[in-house]
Amino acid sequence: MRITRMTAIAAAAVLTLGVAACGGDDDSGDAGSTDTGSKTFEAGTTMERLNKAQKIVIGTKFDQPGFGLKGLDGKPAGFDVEIGKIVADELGIPEDKIEYIETPSAVREEKIEKGEADIVVATYTINDKRKERIDFAGPYYVAGQNILVKADDTSITGPDSFKAGDKKVCSVQGSTPAANIEQYLANKGSQLVLFDVYTKCIDALNSGQVNAVTTDNVILLGFIARNEGKFKLAGENFTEEPYGIGLKKGDTAFRTFINDTLEKAYSDGRYEGAWKDTAGKFDDQVPTGPAVNRY
């Protein structure tokens, strides 16, 4: 009994200290005594809050080669991650203070709305439906949907090849490419296969259950690079998927700041460097930064 009481007292003490410590942090933050990386921002803005806190939470994909892929060291790496680092750097936050959380396609809006992620850079196609819930800075890259086929397949030349109804195509459920390809299909039930990840599609393509895999070109290029000589792209990109940076709806000052940051990174070479280190390994054409859309 005595031990229990002692434990309780100890726990209470720890809690009190902990609360006090938190309070202390806030106070010093207000006084501006922490190191803010020699950057100053207008009071009350998101930039000021993040800069003072010296911490930013970035949502990204953990399974997208070239854009956001979590490695064995537990840290995601890729073009999206590099873009996130550029934004953090402009906010005066060092690389090691960035916290990454995984934001798969289904939960991206939710994570932003709930404030669990400050920004989301996750191969995030800008569209109007999503704009109803969140805001987009950028685009910082324009991908396009393409079709992956076996290297010796000449029967598929583009999305129109599916109109005849005898070719089967695979994509990932809930993704924009899956919704896009549907309009080219004669019969969804007998032509479309959806999995939760692209690797299963590649497997189905390999063993002949499907004739093609469709999604954004950069993802497909990643698979071509990993399976030398086995696959190829069939034709040109047939959509434009502008990738944007998701942030809380209505935070116009923060959006403008990220847009400015992107433009700065386009011109000072950091954008090009980020590409060459990551997705550029699959696609040697360095993209020119697309014009940001300040809607």
Next chain:
Amino acid sequence: MSVLVDHFDVFASGLWLTFQLCLLSAIGALILGTVAAVMRISPIPPLRWVGTAYVTVFRNCPLTIVWFFAAFGLPALGSNADFLRIPGLTSVFSRLGVDIPYFRFAIVALSVYTGAFVCEAIRSGINAVPTGQAEAARAIGLTFTQNLRHVVLPQAWKAAIVPLGSVIIAMIKNSALAGFFGLVGELSNSGVNLTSALGEPIIPVFIGVSIGFLIMTVPLGLLLDHLERRRAVAR
């Protein structure tokens, strides 16, 4: 909650496909399970071994693994589960006949996995039949097959029906995995598509998906309660 009204057709067609999958898999599982149960009590040792091995393997493997072997192992062996393209059935269940084999793989996975549980439920039913029944049947000269068909299995079915129902209810819920193994348009897969491709809010969509599953499982549960009460009276 407006998503339930706006996309009612998506939920309805998802429910229909899931229902087809569950119906066909339940039939498959009942057939497989009964055969396995008969094997397990047969007088021929090799048959007993096969039955026991089947139950041991599939009852103890996670369903996801079984499904993986069905959806990616069968193609590696060169099979698209074409033996399920049963003439007549394919005209009622159109997905059964299409070139894309994932509906058939789903039936294989669910039937084989659930069959192991069905086998054990039926075997427990068989064990519930007093030994005197089988002995009496043998005494009047019935063969093993006749004994099973006319004496043991009819009584075993009655004792097994409630546990069997629970197994089938579990199978209906397990069918939600189908969407992750290539089956397009099934109930939970439709839910995932609504949330991520169309950006609908997650909670209402999955409330809709749950309602879909409840529509299938609750009546089945009520039917089982009813059967159980009737059986209690009959005894």
